[in-house]
Amino acid sequence: MTQTSPRPHGTRWTFRDGLESTRLRAGLAVPVLIVGVGGGLIGAAYLAALRLVTEWIGPGSRAALGQTAIMVTVGIAIALITRLLGDSGNVELLVDNIHVLGGAEDLRQIRPLIPQSLLCVGAGGAMGPEAPLVQTNGAFGTWVAGRFRLDAHDMRVLTITGMAGGFSILFGAPLGAALFALEILHKRGLQYYEALVPALVGALIGFALNFGLTGLGLEPVWQLPAVGELTGGDLLWGVACGVIGAGGALLFAAAARLGHWAVSRVPVAVLPAVGGALLGALYWWSPFALTNGEMQVESIVTGGLTVGALAVAIVAKFAGVIVTLSGRWKGGFIIPLFFIGIAGGQLIHLLVPSTNATVLMVALAV
Numbered sequence: 001m002t003q004t005s006p007r008p009h010g011t012r013w014t015f016r017d018g019l020e021s022t023r024l025r026a027g028l029a030v031p032v033l034i035v036g037v038g039g040g041l042i043g044a045a046y047l048a049a050l051r052l053v054t055e056w057i058g059p060g061s062r063a064a065l066g067q068t069a070i071m072v073t074v075g076i077a078i079a080l081i082t083r084l085l086g087d088s089g090n091v092e093l094l095v096d097n098i099h100v101l102g103g104a105e106d107l108r109q110i111r112p113l114i115p116q117s118l119l120c121v122g123a124g125g126a127m128g129p130e131a132p133l134v135q136t137n138g139a140f141g142t143w144v145a146g147r148f149r150l151d152a153h154d155m156r157v158l159t160i161t162g163m164a165g166g167f168s169i170l171f172g173a174p175l176g177a178a179l180f181a182l183e184i185l186h187k188r189g190l191q192y193y194e195a196l197v198p199a200l201v202g203a204l205i206g207f208a209l210n211f212g213l214t215g216l217g218l219e220p221v222w223q224l225p226a227v228g229e230l231t232g233g234d235l236l237w238g239v240a241c242g243v244i245g246a247g248g249a250l251l252f253a254a255a256a257r258l259g260h261w262a263v264s265r266v267p268v269a270v271l272p273a274v275g276g277a278l279l280g281a282l283y284w285w286s287p288f289a290l291t292n293g294e295m296q297v298e299s300i301v302t303g304g305l306t307v308g309a310l311a312v313a314i315v316a317k318f319a320g321v322i323v324t325l326s327g328r329w330k331g332g333f334i335i336p337l338f339f340i341g342i343a344g345g346q347l348i349h350l351l352v353p354s355t356n357a358t359v360l361m362v363a364l365a366v
Contacts, residue, residue: 028157031148032198035158036205038144039137039165043206044213046114046133047169053122059283059290067124067290068280074123075276078329079269081112088113088330091131094138094159095185102152103142103159110139117330121292125279126320127331128292134166134181134332137206157195160185164199165206171221172211174203222297222342227358234359241348241363245341252337255318259326268328275327279320286316292331293317293339300343301361310347314340341365 057074059067082088089109097105117132141162145155160181167177178199185192263271282289288296296313299305305313321336345361 028154028198031144031150031154031158032161032202033205035137035141035144035161036165036202037209038140039162039202040169040206040209040213042137042140043133043166043169044210046118046129046136047210047214049118050122050129053118057119057123059124059287064280064284067283068277070123071276071280071283072273073276074119074125075271075273075327075329077119078116078272081116083269085112088116089135091135091184091332094135094163098138098156098159098185102155103145104139107139107143110136113330120324120329121331123276124283124290125329125331126290126292126317126324126336127329127333128294128335129331130167130170130334131332132330133170134163137162137166137169141202153194156192157198160192160195161198161202164203168203168207169210172207174200174207177203177207221294222301224301224361225358228356230356230359234356237355237359238363241345241360244344245364245366248340248344252318252321252333255322256325259322263326272328275323275329278323278327282316282320282323286312288313289316289320292335294335297339297342300339300346303346303357305346307347307350310343310350314343314347317343338365 057070062070086108088111089104089106094104097103113132113135117129121127121129121132138159139162141158141160142155144162145158150158163184164174164178164181167180168174171177178196181199181203182192182196263274266274279290300310300313317336317340321333324331325333341364342361345359345364346357348360348364349355349357
């Protein structure tokens with residue numbers, strides 16, 4: 001089959017082009033299988049290690065002073081790991097390299113990434129494991145492509161397949177993971193449709209293997225209330241949530257830039273420790289400032305928090321994410337932004353009781 005190149009939006013696709021762009025070529029079947037199996041094993045091992053680290057140094061049963069000391073110590077460890085093993089990069093750099101090179105540029109960045117992210121997420125940093133897991137599995141896809149001596153086009157496909165496997169293992173949604181892996185690469189109209197089916201296959205394999213190894217079941221990550229009967233008003237509220245979410249995204253981007261500017265004069269060697277101290281200070285104010293929020297969503301969904309408590313939870317999580325990001329701690333901000341969206345939806349529902357709480361929570365989260 002003729003290899004397809006990414007096309008800008010607006011380019012007309014024939015039916016034959018569509019079939020060719022999504023067909024899994026025979027030459028990629030074995031590499032995709034390897035990426036799927038390897039990604040499932042990597043994901044299962046990473047999440048198992050993360051649970052152990054969280055039980056060891058995570059917040060919850062420890063006083064604020066003790067947790068603050070742990071956060072500062074983790075910050076020092078991050079700086080030491082960077083000095084010994086080098087910089088670990090980030091997903092944004094991986095995405096840029098996929099566009100230019102077809103895959104990860106320096107696979108050695110995974111060596112510091114894994115221990116750093118386990119410590120950061122496990123200790124209670126306000127970002128989640130999704131970015132490190134996606135970066136690791138994407139780099140694994142690049143490595144497999146190198147072993148098979150594939151060109152940049154096929155390397156890009158395998159790297160995207162690995163990224164989709166990382167999302168699938170964490171969120172348990174292979175189809176959504178494959179689409180999400182393609183969407184985060186969207187840049188100036190470029191879409192790599194030829195990676196859709198390989199990404200879906202790899203995501204399914206990785207998810208099935210991780211499911212078999214962990215036995216976590218097929219239930220959703222969060223149990224939200226039943227939606228009930230929908231009305232036209234729910235659609236309007238969904239539109240309103242989209243507008244609010246867009247404003248929140250702009251605010252988050254501006255706050256992230258401001259955070260990076262604020263710490264630009266802080267020496268890189270001490271910045272993670274400073275970030276840990278600031279996270280500890282936020283923890284004194286609100287426990288919602290720490291962790292990515294995955295385990296805190298239940299307290300939001302059950303409806304036991306007041307309007308004031310929900311507002312504090314949103315502000316604390318937002319501040320925690322900005323400090324975590326600015327302090328060079330590792331993690332992803334998808335899960336904490338989900339938390340903020342769910343909390344925001346519940347907050348609106350309390351202010352306007354006639355609304356559908358589940359519609360608001362889902363609409364703001366996504």
